[in-house]
Amino acid sequence: MALNFRLSTLLGVIRMRTYLPTVVTFAAVLVAVVVAEKQNTIIHNQSLRAQVQNEAGLIASRLKGRINADIQLVQGLVAVMSTEPEMDQARFSQLAEQVFGDHKEIRLVAAAPDLVVSLIYPMKGNEAVLGLDYNKNAAQREAAFRVRDSGEMVLAGPVNLIQGGRGFIGRFPLFAGTGPDRRFFGILSAVIDVDALYADTGLTAPETAIELALVGRDGMGAEGGQFYGDSHILEDTPVLVDISFPAGSWQLAARPSEGWSVQPKNLWSLRLTLLVAGALILFPTFLAERLSAARRSAISNLKQSEAELAAQTRRLQIAVQTSQVGIWEYDVESGETVWDQQLRDLYRLPNDFGAIGSTTWQQHLHPDDRKATIEKFDKEIQGGGDLAADFRIVLPDGTIHHIRSAGRRYTDAGGQPKIIGVNWDVSQDVLLRDELLHANKALQHTNGQMHKGQLALEQAHAELQEQQAELHRLSLVAKHASDSIILTDAETRILWVNDAFTKITGFSPEEAIGSTPGDLLNGIKSDSSVFDNISDRLVLGEQISTEILNYTKSGEEIWMNSNLVPVLDDNGKIELIIGIEREITDFKNRQRELAVAKLAAEQADRVKSEFLANMSHEIRTPMNGIIGMASLLAESDLTEDEKLYVDTIQESAGALLKIINDILDLSRLEAERLEIVAADFNLHHCVKSAVNLLRPKADEKGIALTVNYAEGLIKEVRGDDGRLRQILVNLIGNAVKFTEKGGVTIFIGAHSADPYRLLIRIEDSGIGISPEQSQYIFDRFSQADTAITRAFGGTGLGLTISSVLAKRMGGGISMHSELGMGSCFDLCVQMSPATASEIDTDPSNKTSSVMLAESLILMADDNKVNRLLVNKYLIGQPIELVEVVNGREAVNQCKARTPDIVLMDMSMPELDGIAATREIRELNIVQPTIVALTANAFESDRKACMAAGMDQFLSKPISKTDLLDTLATLLAARQKNVSLSTADVAKEPLASGAVE
Template sequence: MRLKKYNYFQRVYLPFVIASVVMLVGAVYSERQNSIIHTQDLRNSIRNQLAGYQASLEGALNADIQLVQGLVAVMSTEPDLNQERFEQLGEMVIGSHSGISHLAAAPDLVISLIYPIKGNERALGLDYNKNDAQRRAAYKVRDSGQMVLAGPVNLVQGGSAFIGRFPVFIGTGDDRRFWGILSSVMHADKLFAAHGLTDPDLDIEIALVGRDSMGPQGEQFFGETAIFEDDPVVLDISLPSGSWLIAARPKGGWQARAANPWPWRLVMLVAGTLVLIPFFAAGRLSAARKDIIKTLMRRERQLETLSRRLEVAVEVSKIGIWEYDVKTQEVIWDQLLREIYGLERQEPISLDIWKGFIHPEDRDEAVKTLMRAAEEGGYHTSEYRILQSDGNQRHIRTMGTTFKDGAGGMRMIGVNLDVTRDVHLREKLIEANHALMQRNNELEEARIAAERADRAKTEFLANMSHEIRTPMNGIIGMADLMSESNLGEGERQYLDTIRDSSHALLKIINDILDLSRMEAGKLAISPVDFDLQRCISGAVNLLRPRAREKGLWLSLSFEEGLPGLMRGDDGRIRQVLVNLVGNAVKFTHSGGVDIRVSKVAGDPYHLQIEVEDTGIGIKPEQAAHIFDRFSQADAAITRSFGGTGLGLTISSILASRMGGGITLCEDKQDGACFTLQLRLEPAEGVVQLEEPEQLPDIDRLDGVRILLAEDNKTNRLLVRKYLAGIKCELSEAENGREAIALCQDMLPDIILMDMSMPEIDGLAATREIRSMNLVQPIIVALTANAFDSDREACLAAGMDYFLQKPINKTVLLQTLAMLRASQLEQKQALG
């Protein structure tokens, strides 16, 4: 019984079960395969459409960026271009086909140049420094030195746009500096519309990610957020400063399974039992086929529309498109690329024909780049020259990418740009830079020659100062010593003449050196707090004895309300006043000189000092040159009164550096009148009145050991005479080497060290003495040089004090006494 049931099951149910299982497995397998094929076909179709949008956007953006980079190259050679010039260049860049809506240049990060200016007036004057986000974006462009594509961002004048920011640098090498930023603006809505992304008839939904060219890390700026969450087809849009991601899915989302009719599935279940079902299934399949054909035709029309849009976009951007099948080596060029290479429409094209167009010098590198990209995949770019059939040479920039097609084969697609104009512009820029470098070299040589001449002049002045002051030291010193002798009236007159002439010559030397320091910018103004009336009165009182000798009055008056204390360089103010009042006394034979001090326009620190005399006066034709160097009213005055004509020149320069100037009063009938204006400041503290200076006790020098290092015999004699009345021990050395030896033997308390000596000069001798293991003496510099640098060199070498030749006896003795007193106090403090 059990066996009978088993046989029945085998005969009846088992075939049915097996058939059912087979049909079910076949139906499931067919369903899966149909769904996979449907999904693959749908994704490939979307990928093909998306590749067109990718190429369209990438080509248009890169073409516009290349145009703007050409403008950046021009601006780096014309940093001072105006709005009119900027509009000319902007029109060349934007033209009638560019996707750029307008350009804006921001020298020093402030927008001051715009093209076109109409409709963009609100952006003028925009300062990136006042907006944190814009300032960071600008600094990013400046620091990277590369173009940055930002956006979409909201514009000041309304709307949103993509902004390409290009850094502009001027100069080369160490002189290269950041000029500002050039921005190109592409309206986002216009860009999306121009490339068909907003077409309502699209059967796909598109989204873009990568705000500010940040690729996958950037924010989404176009399309619905849900698109990226629904496993979309994604392609990379390569940009010079980053990338975007473009994604797409079918409108409404992916279908869960293939759109096959249910009757067909029923046919798979009951195919062996019903006869009508196959006819019904065939009918349903026919209807489904018709629907598929309609869908394919609609997609074909959409693809044709998209292809036309892509063709228009490529034609507008002047970009040639090529394709290359790595396996079959089939090459496809569009018509624009054929025009770039000079090929007719019907002429065949191949890899070898392309190689034949390339310039022989560039061929190997261009072919290697293409083959390497074909093997390794990814994005590649290169530049090379081509020779057209008519002999013309063009410069080509190629960009391409490698991908797998639906059949699993490797294909390449890319674009060619004719960048001949950019290359020529770059060559002109290089030529201009070369000319600029050559000019810079010439200027550098001129600068070196000028510095060499300036050093020669400085050395000459130093030598002149030393050579003149050295004998002057002997003349003035001996004259001072002779004045202490009992002389007759005639001899006294001769001696006074020698002394006056020597001091006049010394003043001329000082004036020439002051002028030299001013021209070199080494004569500094050193402001201090000082008493105004004490300063001016002191300068005027210096000239009262001379005025009394000539029988002249010398009056000084101050306006009420002037501050007692001010801040300025009181030493230079005295120098200017001594020059002005001294000239007034010199050129006045009868009458006198009036000095009036007042304030200008109620400002108590804007001083006006008038010096008016009743002297010989100045003619109008002479007034124009009165402040010129080495210039006086006329040659007769020079013969009568002497002088170099530098006093007023130096005074005018000093007054100018103190914020004022000197002018000659107009309409002065008799005599002359000069007006000195000075801009001073309020005192910062309280000026203490100086206590009467107490002269050092000369008796302190009794028993002091003094070493005199001086190569000039006259100067040694002079110092010996100055110290004749002092009970001191004086030794003499004629050069630095001898001074070092004597210092070790006699252990002097004070050394009088001349700077310029044979064998070893004073500076080197001082440094060697300071390095010795002995009780260090006080070292006083004796020099005929008059520059501040000489004083600094002496102190840097280890000297303690500085005396300038010609040396006055009183000054020498007081200085030695002061230094000796300080030395003794230090010894007592040390026990």
């Protein structure tokens, strides 16, 4: 009894130890489930808020971008009105339509000179707004006065509109004049349609997964009232996103459409995963026993399969011996070949032949089939497909047999690729096929001879019928042709006319026959010289094609395209005149309309050019002061913060100047006015100057900027180095801009057949471009996508201008890129051999430390900032600077003082720079050197200055280095009494936008 108790206890302890890992594993899984569920809930809440934050941020960005874009458009219209305070409705509508285009969210733009609305766009549907007096309208008086008093834009809304609906109203002050003369003369209001704004930015999109509310009525931000969405959203711990714009800010609140969920969606899938994992751990012993039983069963099945395979192999051997088909196997990698006895017998190999090689079958191939058959087998083996071929072999006794071979690729148990195939003798089949083909060919020959005889008879009969039908068709064609046909005799008397003649002219055949075309169809406006020319050429037997003004029977003018063909007899005399005429009255009318349209287009082009020239001048003038003063400020002792401020001013001014120059270049290219000016230059120095301009940016980003020159590359070439540098700056600048890590490599080479055809490659490891985006990369105002525009900036004109410039220089630009892997741009331009024996050294060595010779310089410029800037540039120089504000004073000073150099602005009151230059050149004085110092940057301006008698052309903004170097060169030339040619000293406007 005691023994039995101990035995059962021992077995229980052993059983408990056996399942102890299972119990421990179960407890561990249970704890893991609890911890995982808690962590999963935390992650779910964080992820949900991040998703809401992301969606709300996208909508807020679109709202901010759309509001700011609309404000910028309206400010452009405000700027124009400030220059045209007396603008009428027609001009206002024209400008508004050009500015706003298809911006449908801009519902109304209204201008209120003296605070009374008198100009609106669009007019239709908004007539109720006309005449609105802000002085008397209590609802809008306060906001209008606030705009007037603050001089800043004020945003109100959303508000209920007089013409119906709701909208945001942006009110902008209008000022006329500048400086002390600046005065307030009204306000410009722009109404942004609430519904259109919400719809365009996705705020009201039904598919959005979040609920939204907007706070900040009248642009008051979080302090303003809520004007969109459910008020309960603000009470449900929403995600908040601030939206700022020039006139204030809004706050966007967001929560999920279904509220903040508590239970993660993957809760049960997580539990199921942990349950499965625990089950896999809890039953290892059971699974191991199952695997052991399966193994024993598999061994038994394998033995049974081996027995069945042996039986099938025996049956296959008997079948192959009976069919007289030879079997072969070929190892693709080693070339080892195995033939069965049946195949050996097929090739009549002796029993003592030995091992079969990979070329054994090739040695038996018929000489005419050997090359093609071997190439076919090698090609199919390399291609990885099945084999199939027919060929001939020569047996040892000299007989020729036709063999058909088929093989299939497989992989053996060791993973080696092999081919197993069969060959069988098809000589009897081939012989039978040849006999059938020969018999069929003989039958076809006999049938062909019979068919040819039949065709000859049918053709003779058809030709006879065709000749008869052709005469009938010709008569029908002439009678019913849409063109007028006239037959006359040698004296031009009408013999016959078709129906079209009657339809066009109104004269019946009876009225026409016997008359001459001139008597019948000419009128008071018909050109007699045309008819005299026709008569003279007909006498010579020449064909004539001309346009004639005729008159119909009713007196209506018609234009005819007339083709006259004289038919001569055997003696060369005119027997008949055939006239074929087509009415072209509509065509002539369209020609006149096109001529009028062409004149209108040319006028529009002139207006555009004048506008661009004026904008260039007006922008470059203040830019001259900004860039010049910033460069002077940079030379002074500054703190680190002050240096940062100055660097920022210079970078921003340089970027603005590049945009201006890009737009001007694009305008020149469109009008085909941009010239390629060839000059000798050093290729290495040109590339170096472009790279040095961008190296600080590359160093700032921590990326490598490497230049490699091909061996034997010619250094001195002739071409437009300024335009080549502009292209390089654009391409390398883009590469640096879009590369965050890695580097940019520039390779300079030349075509192997032409050392002056430059091949330049710019490779980067940047963000790359997708194939869809690359098709538009050279289009104007285009970048890869809007996200890139927001992230990196730019106008999208650089590649457009570079591509056109490269084509103008005899080459082009191509690119290939992979998204995320970088881009490669290939530039090709054509240069020519340099003509000068020695080319100037690197221009980058210029400094602003030039010391000028003692001299008198006269500066004529009506802009005091420009005069101040030049004065500052010349501080420390032994120069006496005399300043005048117009061309008349400049002429008087030249009479009184005789300056060495005159710095002449083009646009000045009383007498402009060009007229003043002409008068100075007519004075009986020691002629000064005259330098055009102007903001007009077009080539036509430079030519106009040179034609007036100026010696040099400098375009604003002008750097201190350029001014001092120019003055030093001119003063040295005056001392040596050397006349400098315009081509040696003329400077083009900065094409790349870089400012020293």
